[in-house]
Amino acid sequence: MLLSSTSRPDLAAPAALYNHRRLMRITTFNIHEFQDASGRGRVDDAIALLKEVDSDVLILNEVGPDSPRSPLRYVGDALGMVVTFGKAGSGGNAVLTRQPPRELQYFKLDEAVEFRSAIVVRVALEGAGASLDLDVVGVHFDHCNENERLVQLATLGRYLAARPVHLVGGDFNAMRFSDFDDAGRAAMHVARERHGFEKGRDDFIRNLDESGYVDAVRLAIAGSLEAYPASLAVPIPAEHAITSRVETRIDYLVLSRALAPRVHARSARTVVSDVSDHNLVSVDLVLA
Numbered sequence: 001m002l003l004s005s006t007s008r009p010d011l012a013a014p015a016a017l018y019n020h021r022r023l024m025r026i027t028t029f030n031i032h033e034f035q036d037a038s039g040r041g042r043v044d045d046a047i048a049l050l051k052e053v054d055s056d057v058l059i060l061n062e063v064g065p066d067s068p069r070s071p072l073r074y075v076g077d078a079l080g081m082v083v084t085f086g087k088a089g090s091g092g093n094a095v096l097t098r099q100p101p102r103e104l105q106y107f108k109l110d111e112a113v114e115f116r117s118a119i120v121v122r123v124a125l126e127g128a129g130a131s132l133d134l135d136v137v138g139v140h141f142d143h144c145n146e147n148e149r150l151v152q153l154a155t156l157g158r159y160l161a162a163r164p165v166h167l168v169g170g171d172f173n174a175m176r177f178s179d180f181d182d183a184g185r186a187a188m189h190v191a192r193e194r195h196g197f198e199k200g201r202d203d204f205i206r207n208l209d210e211s212g213y214v215d216a217v218r219l220a221i222a223g224s225l226e227a228y229p230a231s232l233a234v235p236i237p238a239e240h241a242i243t244s245r246v247e248t249r250i251d252y253l254v255l256s257r258a259l260a261p262r263v264h265a266r267s268a269r270t271v272v273s274d275v276s277d278h279n280l281v282s283v284d285l286v287l288a
Contacts, residue, residue: 023266024125024285026136026216027055028169028251030244030278033064033091034071037245037277043071045275047078053271053282056098057123059138059169059253061278062091084121088140089114093170095121095138102133107159109139109152116142116152120163125263127287134259135166143173146201153207164258167216171278174204175248176215179236191247200248212257216283220268225260240270243279251281262288 029050034043050058058081063072066085072094076083081096086106095101101121109116118139125132139156142148149172160166177185177200189200208215214228217240222231235241236249243251255263266284273279 024057024123025053025055025282026057026059026167026169026253026285027053027280027282028059028061028138028171028253029280030061030140030171030251030276032062032276032278034075035276036274042275043074045273047075049271049273049275049280050075050079053280055096055282057121057136058096059136060094060096061138061140061171063094064091066092066094084119086117086119086138087115088117090116090140090143093117093119093138093140095119095136097121097123097136099123103135105159109155110142110148114142116140118156118159120160120166125285125287130287132262132287133165135160135163137166137168137170139168139170139172141170141172141174141204143171143197145198146174146203149174149204150207153204157211160256164256165262166256167253167259168213168256169253171244171250172204172252173250174252175200175202175250176205176232176236177202178232178234179241179249181235184235184241188246188248195246197246208254212260213254214257214260216253216255216265216285217268217270217281219255219260220265220283240268240281243270243281245277251278253281253283264288 034046036042082100084095086093103122105120120135120137122135141152192200219228222228243249263285266286268283271280
């Protein structure tokens with residue numbers, strides 16, 4: 001069930017209102033195979049939460065195996081969305097859209113440690129007589145090793161070189177150290193050690209920054225692309241700082257170098273719930 005949210009009053013506005021405003025709400029959520037942190041099935045609660053958020057594009061990680069009777073298909077039917085599934089370790093990934101994607105692609109990132117993959121679907125963002133085709137990439141990077149994540153990121157970059165206008169979303173299992181002040185960063189390291197994870201590193205996120213990617217949540221907070229670079233040095237507001245049980249932000253939506261100048265991130269929200277062991281992250285985009 002929904003516990004708290006950073007949303008504005010229009011969080012649950014109907015899809016018709018989004019179309020009128022030419023918004024595209026993109027959401028990423030590690031759904032933990034539709035179970036909460038204790039392993040209890042929460043499919044119906046997940047549907048209620050996702051209906052309330054009312055996304056135009058929904059990136060899901062750890063969706064479980066796919067079949068006509070799988071929870072994933074049940075959720076897709078309940079939301080009235082088209083499901084694109086991608087087989088992977090840690091339960092597989094899915095991208096759900098309001099309309100069938102214009103194009104789609106699925107490819108492997110790495111099988112050296114655990115099978116990881118990416119889904120690419122092409123959607124259109126429309127507004128004021130204009131339209132922009134963009135590729136939405138759903139991915140779940142390795143959860144154990146930063147070096148492995150960097151290998152997977154390099155593979156992803158090679159695949160996306162021919163698709164420059166894109167957004168990547170999902171559970172990156174990576175952190176931005178500047179999200180925290182010194183005390184918060186120390187607490188994060190303790191939490192990771194307590195849960196048996198590697199010591200926190202930020203090589204992955206620094207690599208994204210150097211490649212020109214723009215953190216959509218931070219962009220929405222900064223208010224403009226011009227203010228964005230300086231904002232990265234400031235800790236992120238507390239309501240966005242934690243998206244998982246390792247007490248850090250590891251779920252992201254990032255805009256490519258070619259996409260970032262062409263859109264505005266109108267608002268961002270991190271929705272805290274007990275539906276999964278992750279929190280939901282959502283951003284509204286409009287054409288610039």
